[in-house]
Structures are given as structure tokens and as C-alpha cells.
Amino acid sequence: TAAEAAKKAFITTRIGDVRLLIGIILQWRGAGSFDIQEIIHFAEGGGYGETYLTVTMLMLFAGAAGKSAQFPFHVWLPDAMEGPTPVSALIHAATMVVAGVYLVARMMPVFDVALVARDVVLYIGLTTAALGATLGLVTSDIKRVLAYSTVSQLGFMFVALGVGSVTAAMFHLFTHAFFKSLLFLGSGSVIHATEEQVVETLGGLRRKMPATTTLFVIGSLALAGIVPLAGFWSKDEILLVLQDGAGFGPFVILAATAALTAIYTTRLVLLTFFGEPKDQAAYDHAHESPAVMILPMALLALLAVIAGFVALDPVGRALGFTGGIGEVVFTQGHEGHAFKLDATIAIGATVSALAGIVLGFIYWSGTAERAVRARQWSPEFHDLLVNRYYIDHLYQFTIDRVVLGLATVVAYFDRWVVNETGVDGSAQGISFAGYRLKFFQTGRIPNYALAMAIGVIVLALVAVGRT
Numbered sequence: 001t002a003a004e005a006a007k008k009a010f011i012t013t014r015i016g017d018v019r020l021l022i023g024i025i026l027q028w029r030g031a032g033s034f035d036i037q038e039i040i041h042f043a044e045g046g047g048y049g050e051t052y053l054t055v056t057m058l059m060l061f062a063g064a065a066g067k068s069a070q071f072p073f074h075v076w077l078p079d080a081m082e083g084p085t086p087v088s089a090l091i092h093a094a095t096m097v098v099a100g101v102y103l104v105a106r107m108m109p110v111f112d113v114a115l116v117a118r119d120v121v122l123y124i125g126l127t128t129a130a131l132g133a134t135l136g137l138v139t140s141d142i143k144r145v146l147a148y149s150t151v152s153q154l155g156f157m158f159v160a161l162g163v164g165s166v167t168a169a170m171f172h173l174f175t176h177a178f179f180k181s182l183l184f185l186g187s188g189s190v191i192h193a194t195e196e197q198v199v200e201t202l203g204g205l206r207r208k209m210p211a212t213t214t215l216f217v218i219g220s221l222a223l224a225g226i227v228p229l230a231g232f233w234s235k236d237e238i239l240l241v242l243q244d245g246a247g248f249g250p251f252v253i254l255a256a257t258a259a260l261t262a263i264y265t266t267r268l269v270l271l272t273f274f275g276e277p278k279d280q281a282a283y284d285h286a287h288e289s290p291a292v293m294i295l296p297m298a299l300l301a302l303l304a305v306i307a308g309f310v311a312l313d314p315v316g317r318a319l320g321f322t323g324g325i326g327e328v329v330f331t332q333g334h335e336g337h338a339f340k341l342d343a344t345i346a347i348g349a350t351v352s353a354l355a356g357i358v359l360g361f362i363y364w365s366g367t368a369e370r371a372v373r374a375r376q377w378s379p380e381f382h383d384l385l386v387n388r389y390y391i392d393h394l395y396q397f398t399i400d401r402v403v404l405g406l407a408t409v410v411a412y413f414d415r416w417v418v419n420e421t422g423v424d425g426s427a428q429g430i431s432f433a434g435y436r437l438k439f440f441q442t443g444r445i446p447n448y449a450l451a452m453a454i455g456v457i458v459l460a461l462v463a464v465g466r467t
Contacts, residue, residue: 013073063103068157088147093180122159128152136264149261153223171311233308236341266360
């Protein structure tokens, strides 16, 4: 439900926020300032100890990972798809989920000093990119597929930051905003038209929604990294800097992840817009969205086509900057680099994306039996993906057995020790003492006289004993 998704997002991001706060305090304790430039100068001057700085930047990155849904904090973002689709388009493109990327980019000069922490950024980004792409292969909800896509693409950005390339990361953030917003608005158009968002129950919508289909396909091709759309240029730049900065292994993993991106994107398009309708009622209800919904998608589609060209020197010079995309995509204290295009990587990335599209067509076009065979190819692995690597189950088990168990013990202690014994026991003890002492207050003069006489005798005996 929406309420459960909100609680999950709140709690998950708060875990990262606590670590972010710790990182901020540690930075201030070392540099004596919250000013980013002063912190950068202090770190570059060797003011922080190596271990101290590493811990500080890991805490800072944990906060960024929480905001940007990186492993192991990625679980909140797909569930957040319970919210309205236009809001999803906005937060995935320009607000909260990219805030973590910007934070790490802004602090990149400090990460360049804390190389261990920067390596953690690289491998967490690599893990998240692959994890999100594989989960997108089996997800049924159209918005959740796009959510896992966002998780994966944010991983691409962190990979670029993990090898110190602010330009590649921020350039991909820039291009990703256009085609991901387009895809979310396209999914909203589908949901509006069919009142259905499970892709296995859709199909054949290209005949009822030609404009939405065309625009959604453009966004999907940009996400897959097909030349010359925006996603090609920025994703190619990330692969290039990764090859130069991290070597062959991480490069192969990310290149394979890029191919998986093309596969799950093709699956999404085919199951939604092509083939035959699976739910006749939803198909009969379908209709093209009004112009007020199509126009924003058309503008975003245009940007998804042309945004990548700003990386090219002739276009950049025409726009007024001479140093390529690196002149405008950088952070203060960490200059950007000019865009580089490696023909081998560009061709390889394109072939990989096209191969992914072809593989997607093989498995998900035509009859539904092919999709069934895809599940039967490795049922154990399919179940692993459907259950999201059991990470959510692990978290739920931890909450049920550890957190709730500890809460039960604390609640028992609070009730029976603090309240019953401490608070209520003290009150009852005083009440009991008052009840007993009231018998000494009889209100009769002979009793008081007797008590006074006894007191005088006791005092006299004490005095005699001392003498």
C-alpha cells in the first residue's frame, strides 16, 4: 500500500541520513567548518588522518546511497512507485534520487584523497547497476520496471564517480533526466488509458495509442543506449572512463549491464505495446491520451534525441563553451574533462545494445510460450530474481526477529520494571507507609500524653547512660 511504501522509504532513507549526519559532524570536527571549499582545502592539505578521512567519506557516501537508492538501500525506490506517476517522473529526474549523486560529485576532490572510500563508491555503483538491471527483467509492474531502471542508471553514475569522473556522471544525470521522465509519463499515459499497469496483462496498445507508443519507444531506445540518442553519448562516456580508471573486469560487468538494460527495455515495450492483447477489457478501454499529456512527452522525446549532442565540440562551441561538456559539467575544485569518443567502445556498446534488443525480441515477441521458456531456462535463478534476491525478506526477517524482539524485551522492562516496580511501586509504598502511620495520629489527648511521657523517659535513660 501507499502508506507502507511511505514508511519503508522514510525508514530506509533515515538510516542513510544518520550516517550522513555523522559524516558532516566528522568533517566539521576535522576542518572546523561546514564550508565545502574549506573542507576540500583541508583534506587536500593532509589535515585529516587517512583512517579518519576514509570513515568520514564512507559515512557521507552512505547518506548519498540512501538518497539515491544504492545497494543496500535500494529497496525503497521500487515501492515508492505507489505515488502519482508525474511525481515519479519528477523525483527520478531532478530531485531526491539524484541528490546523492550530486553530493558525491560535489565532494569529489575529497574522495580523490580518500581513495578507499572512492573505490567503495565504484563497487557499490557497479553492484547496484547490475542488480537493478537483472530485477528489471522479471518485474511485472510497468512503473516498477522503470524504478529498477533508475536504480541501475544511478549505479552507472556512481561508477563514473568511483573512477573520479564528475563529467561523465553528471552528463549521464543530465541525459537520463529527459528519457526517464519521458518513460514515466508514457507509463502514466498507459495506466490512464487502460487502468492497468501489469505488463503481462497488456499488449497490442500500439493500435490504440500510436502517439504514446512512438514516444515511449524513443525513450526506450535512449535508455538502451542506441546511437544517436542521448543515452548513447553519456553511457559511452562512462564505459570509457571506467576502462581507463578501473580496468577490464569492472568494464565487462558494466558493459553486460548495459546489454541487460536493452533486454529489459525491449521486454517492457513488447509486452506493453506489441503482440496481442492479454486482457480484452483493458484493451477495449484503452484510448490515446489527450494533447495535454502528449505534448510534454513530445518535448521530452525531442530532448532525449538531441541532448547528447551537446557533448560534441562543434555543438558545444555553437552554444558558447569551448572546452566541451567538461566546461559546464563539473564542480568547483574539480575541473571537468572534455568529452571523449572512443570508436571501439562506441561500436561495442552499440552492438551490445542491439544484441540486447534482438535477444529481447527472441524471448518476448510473438507467442507467450517464449516468455514461459525464458522462465524455464533457469527456474531457480528466475525465482531468485522474482524474490528480489531475498534482500527484502532478509530485512523483514531482521525486523521481525531482531528489532521487534528487542522492542518486546524493552517494552516488558518498561512496563514491569520501570512502571510497575519503579513508578507504581514507589507510589504504592508511600501509600502503604501513610496508611500505617495514620494509626499514630488518633486525635486523643491521653494517647499524646502517654507518648510524650514515654519520650521523656527514653531521653532520661539516654542521658543517664551517657553520664
